[in-house]
Amino acid sequence: MTVALTPAEVKQWRRSERERLIALRLQQAADLRSQWTDKIAAALFSLLKEAKGPVSFYWPFKGEPDLRPMMRELAGASVQLALPVVVVKGQPMQFRPWAPRCKMVPGIWNIPVPDTAETVVPAILLAPVVGFDPRGFRLGYGGGYFDRTLAQLHGDRQVFGIGYDCLEIPTIHPQGYDIPMTMIVTQSGRVVN
Numbered sequence: 494m495t496v497a498l499t500p501a502e503v504k505q506w507r508r509s510e511r512e513r514l515i516a517l518r519l520q521q522a523a524d525l526r527s528q529w530t531d532k533i534a535a536a537l538f539s540l541l542k543e544a545k546g547p548v549s550f551y552w553p554f555k556g557e558p559d560l561r562p563m564m565r566e567l568a569g570a571s572v573q574l575a576l577p578v579v580v581v582k583g584q585p586m587q588f589r590p591w592a593p594r595c596k597m598v599p600g601i602w603n604i605p606v607p608d609t610a611e612t613v614v615p616a617i618l619l620a621p622v623v624g625f626d627p628r629g630f631r632l633g634y635g636g637g638y639f640d641r642t643l644a645q646l647h648g649d650r651q652v653f654g655i656g657y658d659c660l661e662i663p664t665i666h667p668q669g670y671d672i673p674m675t676m677i678v679t680q681s682g683r684v685v686n
């Protein structure tokens with residue numbers, strides 16, 4: 494049974510859950526994370542190699558699966574890639590085209606972003622998760638950036654959550670603004686469809 498929480502309780506609960514899950518992720522041995530990442534990348538590659546539109550990735554931090562080797566491989570296979578950029582705090586993100594060796598500059602939290610004014614509209618968005626639930630809801634870093642961005646990206650876009658199995662929780666206590674992901678790819682396979 495899901496216990497209904499007030500919005501203020503949800504906010505507080507998410508804050509502590511985020512902290513716990515980020516610590517849990519960083520506690521996993523680096524070689525284990527990298528084995529899991531190889532499995533995630535293998536599953537993703539078959540989903541992405543035929544992508545018709547731009548695919549947005551992420552520049553990994555805090556123990557997120559490092560998919561940069563696959564970014565280079567897909568770029569070589571002529572898939573158009575992009576990275577999310579927080580241009581204005583509290584506003585939807587932009588996506589800038591990325592290619593191997595393109596110039597990068599530090600963005601929010603010093604995460605590198607492409608140094609260009611060009612933007613693209615992704616058809617597939619990879620969303621790294623801090624946590625996820627079996628209904629496909631995502632817990633992120635608490636900025637609300639993915640939900641805000643998805644709310645204004647209409648049409649045929651798909652969102653693939655990316656994370657490790659140990660980040661699954663029974664519910665994220667979804668609120669009206671939370672938008673479920675199309676599926677979540679973990680080292681053991683797809684969690685939601």
Ligand SMILES: Nc1nc2c(c(=O)[nH]1)N(C=O)[C@@H](CNc1ccc(C(=O)N[C@@H](CCC(=O)O)C(=O)O)cc1)CN2
Nearest residue numbers: 551552553554577579601604621633634635636638639
């Ligand atoms: N690797 C990676 N890059 C990414 C994301 C990601 O999840 N992973 N993002 C995906 O979204 C965006 C950055 N997300 C951010 C999310 C929150 C805050 C932030 O300032 N959080 C507040 C907490 C707010 C609260 O708890 O009320 C803070 O820490 O002060 C910054 C960036 C874009 N780049």
Ligand SMILES: Nc1ncnc2c1ncn2[C@@H]1O[C@H](COP(=O)(O)OP(=O)(O)OP(=O)(O)O)[C@@H](O)[C@H]1O
Nearest residue numbers: 507631632633634635636637638639640641644670
């Ligand atoms: N579509 C939206 N429009 C306006 N505000 C929003 C929207 N979506 C989320 N928010 C705000 O963002 C705040 C943080 O949301 P939430 O806890 O879901 O972040 P998150 O998904 O963990 O973060 P992120 O996507 O940045 O990694 C919420 O309190 C909410 O008020």
